[in-house]
Amino acid sequence: MKQTWIQTWIKFQRLIKLLVAIMVVFTIHLAYSAPNLEIDTPAINALKSSMQARHGQLAPFYGSGAIGLTSNGLIAVRDAKALPLKDRQGINALVASENTDRSKLYQEIAVANGHPEWGSSIQDAFAGRWIDKAQTGWYYQAAGGWTQK
Amino acid sequence: MLYLATLYPVILYVVKQCGKAVVDNSVGTFRKALLFALLILNQSAFAVSSIEMRIGSVDAPVGQLKDTKLHVDLKGKKPKLNLTAAVKPAAAPDFMPFKLVCDTLFSEQLGYIDCFDGKLTSAVMDIPFSLHIAQQANQIALDVLFNGAKFSDAAGLHAGEGLIGDIQFTANKKQTGWQWRSELNWEKGEVFWQPFYFGDAGSAFSANGFVDAKKIVVNDAGLIVKDVGEIKANAAIDAKTKQLTDATITAKQIDFNGLYTLLLKPTLEKSAFGNLTVSGKANWQFQIKNTQPAHFELKLIDANIEDQNGKFSFSHVNANIPWDYDVAQNISLAYESGNLLNLPLGSANLKAELNRYALTTPELVLPLLDGALNFKDVSAAWLGKNWFWHLRMDLTPIDLKQFSAALGWPAMAGHISGQIPLVTYANKQLNMDGAMTFNVFDGTVGMNNLRIDDPLGVVTRLYADLTMRKLDLGVLTRTYRFGAIEGKLDGDVKGLELENWKAVRFDASLQTSDDNQKKKISQRAVENITALGGEGTAAALQRTFLRFFDEFNYDKIGISCKLRGDMCEMGGVTSTPDGYIIVKGSGIPAINVNGYNKQVSLSDLLGRIKRITDSNTNVIVK
Numbered sequence: 001m002k003q004t005w006i007q008t009w010i011k012f013q014r015l016i017k018l019l020v021a022i023m024v025v026f027t028i029h030l031a032y033s034a035p036n037l038e039i040d041t042p043a044i045n046a047l048k049s050s051m052q053a054r055h056g057q058l059a060p061f062y063g064s065g066a067i068g069l070t071s072n073g074l075i076a077v078r079d080a081k082a083l084p085l086k087d088r089q090g091i092n093a094l095v096a097s098e099n100t101d102r103s104k105l106y107q108e109i110a111v112a113n114g115h116p117e118w119g120s121s122i123q124d125a126f127a128g129r130w131i132d133k134a135q136t137g138w139y140y141q142a143a144g145g146w147t148q149k
Numbered sequence: 150m151l152y153l154a155t156l157y158p159v160i161l162y163v164v165k166q167c168g169k170a171v172v173d174n175s176v177g178t179f180r181k182a183l184l185f186a187l188l189i190l191n192q193s194a195f196a197v198s199s200i201e202m203r204i205g206s207v208d209a210p211v212g213q214l215k216d217t218k219l220h221v222d223l224k225g226k227k228p229k230l231n232l233t234a235a236v237k238p239a240a241a242p243d244f245m246p247f248k249l250v251c252d253t254l255f256s257e258q259l260g261y262i263d264c265f266d267g268k269l270t271s272a273v274m275d276i277p278f279s280l281h282i283a284q285q286a287n288q289i290a291l292d293v294l295f296n297g298a299k300f301s302d303a304a305g306l307h308a309g310e311g312l313i314g315d316i317q318f319t320a321n322k323k324q325t326g327w328q329w330r331s332e333l334n335w336e337k338g339e340v341f342w343q344p345f346y347f348g349d350a351g352s353a354f355s356a357n358g359f360v361d362a363k364k365i366v367v368n369d370a371g372l373i374v375k376d377v378g379e380i381k382a383n384a385a386i387d388a389k390t391k392q393l394t395d396a397t398i399t400a401k402q403i404d405f406n407g408l409y410t411l412l413l414k415p416t417l418e419k420s421a422f423g424n425l426t427v428s429g430k431a432n433w434q435f436q437i438k439n440t441q442p443a444h445f446e447l448k449l450i451d452a453n454i455e456d457q458n459g460k461f462s463f464s465h466v467n468a469n470i471p472w473d474y475d476v477a478q479n480i481s482l483a484y485e486s487g488n489l490l491n492l493p494l495g496s497a498n499l500k501a502e503l504n505r506y507a508l509t510t511p512e513l514v515l516p517l518l519d520g521a522l523n524f525k526d527v528s529a530a531w532l533g534k535n536w537f538w539h540l541r542m543d544l545t546p547i548d549l550k551q552f553s554a555a556l557g558w559p560a561m562a563g564h565i566s567g568q569i570p571l572v573t574y575a576n577k578q579l580n581m582d583g584a585m586t587f588n589v590f591d592g593t594v595g596m597n598n599l600r601i602d603d604p605l606g607v608v609t610r611l612y613a614d615l616t617m618r619k620l621d622l623g624v625l626t627r628t629y630r631f632g633a634i635e636g637k638l639d640g641d642v643k644g645l646e647l648e649n650w651k652a653v654r655f656d657a658s659l660q661t662s663d664d665n666q667k668k669k670i671s672q673r674a675v676e677n678i679t680a681l682g683g684e685g686t687a688a689a690l691q692r693t694f695l696r697f698f699d700e701f702n703y704d705k706i707g708i709s710c711k712l713r714g715d716m717c718e719m720g721g722v723t724s725t726p727d728g729y730i731i732v733k734g735s736g737i738p739a740i741n742v743n744g745y746n747k748q749v750s751l752s753d754l755l756g757r758i759k760r761i762t763d764s765n766t767n768v769i770v771k
Contacts, residue, residue, distance in 0.1 A: 041714075043610075043649055046649035047608060085339045088306065089341065092344070092418075
């Protein structure tokens with residue numbers, strides 16, 4: 001009789017542990033649910049169209065290797081010498097404007113997801129996306145430095 | 150030979166009949182070694198077929214030289230010189246290969262050297278040239294023709310390509326230094342010297358000055374730039390730090406477009422003035438004292454300025470903008486006409502005081518259409534690379550008909566007026582304390598608590614509260630072709646938030662004013678309001694006897710929307726179990742218009758309104 005009581009108690013304890021474990025997993029799932037990177041707001045749309053308009057100017061510079069994608073989701077001048085002299089003048093301002101837009105985009109996506117503190121992890125997620133989407137021949141920053149795709 | 154050996158005892162030499170001179174472990178300077186070779190060249194009595202020298206290393210304040218190998222081939226009619234070395238300029242981290250070739254070398258007279266078909270090559274330059282040097286006791290004269298030269302620093306930020314031209318340089322030794330004079334003619338090629346790009350050759354430069362161990366002085370520098378004009382300059386450069394300590398640059402009656410493209414645009418890339426089309430004449434002066442900007446002056450003479458992004462334009466601009474680090478200056482800017490965000494500006498004459506990094510003025514009047522923006526007690530400061538400013542503003546009433554036409558809006562009658570006690574701009578945020586009033590549709594629209602974040606940025610956010618009182622629905626519905634409604638309308642939009650000029654949040658409610666008035670709504674307006682509920686709902690009305698009436702009396706019209714993101718939580722005059730009443734009819738025949746969708750997408754709703762107001766067709770009542 002006593003043993004049966006102990007067995008019941010042990011079973012009850014296991015059940016409680018299982019419930020707690022389920023609750024913990026559920027809470028973790030809620031707390032760390034993935035951000036929606038495709039979320040749409042007027043601010044995000046404005047940033048995307050600003051970046052789209054600039055892409056036409058940047059595309060030949062990615063192609064020539066003058067600029068490349070950095071490991072933190074931004075872009076940088078990789079080799080100004082790959083550009084004709086007349087194009088070197090505007091490249092820094094162009095890269096700076098693109099990076100301002102990109103940083104704002106990551107922050108706006110975080111805000112739109114209701115988690116402004118997610119900005120840096122969204123930036124990390126985008127860093128990988130940009131490199132995946134990059135065309136063959138473009139440069140990106142890897143552990144060993146600039147790498148051609 | 151003995152004479153030479155006495156002159157350069159540290160240089161070991163061997164001259165053989167087969168012709169070879171080897172110089173090793175020189176502790177003298179490179180210049181001495183080169184002179185040695187040239188002295189040998191001058192001694193035509195030697196039956197030497199080639200000379201070769203090797204110098205271990207040379208240290209000089211400007212850099213280091215090592216593994217220097219000089220070879221002079223004397224076999225042909227004219228000697229050929231070939232110099233290779235590893236050179237490391239003082240600022241460079243590593244040695245880099247360096248090669249100088251002279252295919253035709255003359256040095257028949259001591260102190261005179263001619264090098265034709267020369268070429269200077271290294272990692273950072275490739276310069277085909279011809280050179281004439283005349284060196285006397287206290288004078289050196291240099292004449293260099295370069296043909297297709299190119300150079301570049303490692304980062305490519307200071308570079309030239311395809312350069313054709315010539316440089317003449319003379320220097321006379323004085324007690325404490327050298328007096329020099331230089332002329333440069335640049336016929337072809339392009340240069341990028343960050344952030345400036347000189348793409349169009351045809352320029353000439355001349356200067357003279359003095360150089361000693363402490364400083365390089367440039368006097369009477371004259372730069373004639375093609376398509377710009379003449380720029381004159383004086384400057385002093387610290388010989389050790391290479392920093393520009395003092396300079397005065399003056400340009401008079403030069404082409405403003407040339408000045409802007411060449412010198413101003415590159416420094417304004419990130420500002421609102423970075424993408425302009427300009428014309429006219431300009432005078433420009435810039436002064437540096439003790440390495441700091443001390444004085445600046447820009448005069449514009451009958452200039453035209455147009456922003457390529459379409460934000461503003463000014464024509465027939467005459468401006469005098471002096472700036473001084475120590476003394477406050479009065480600036481003035483006048484234009485005959487202009488355009489600001491598509492709104493036409495009338496002739497204006499603006500004056501202000503510029504005191505180091507602060508601008509103040511009691512009043513600026515910007516005529517706009519038939520009225521004016523009057524800025525009062527304007528105060529602006531440039532601190533930490535940001536502008537901070539505040540002002541008071543009132544409006545000389547502006548005709549709304551012209552205003553709406555200028556912005557491409559439906560024609561509206563009325564006028565805009567208002568007084569704003571304080572507008573401040575700091576940290577890219579514009580705040581307005583006080584109300585701006587728009588007298589429109591025979592009523593008023595007041596704007597309160599206006600705040601705009603980053604007004605010139607990509608993501609602009611606007612916050613405001615709007616209060617509408619006694620708008621005449623007759624005028625309003627005729628303007629927007631909505632179908633006639635008679636009556637007056639009140640409304641409140643609280644917590645309005647625009648993101649990139651699109652509404653993302655507000656609590657709005659519009660309802661008919663509480664006073665005795667004629668309250669009529671036309672058949673078409675009823676159909677249009679009903680149609681807002683969704684496609685096809687208007688057809689229901691057509692099936693009832695009500696289609697025989699042109700207009701109906703109403704008691705109240707009311708609609709509310711609580712917007713969050715793109716979703717509107719809708720409401721009306723009152724709620725019903727399955728929706729809300731938008732139009733509450735009265736008298737006979739009475740008609741109620743109900744809304745059933747409590748959640749409506751704002752973009753859908755605006756799309757429907759646009760379709761209704763765009764369709765200029767009459768509703769057919771059968």
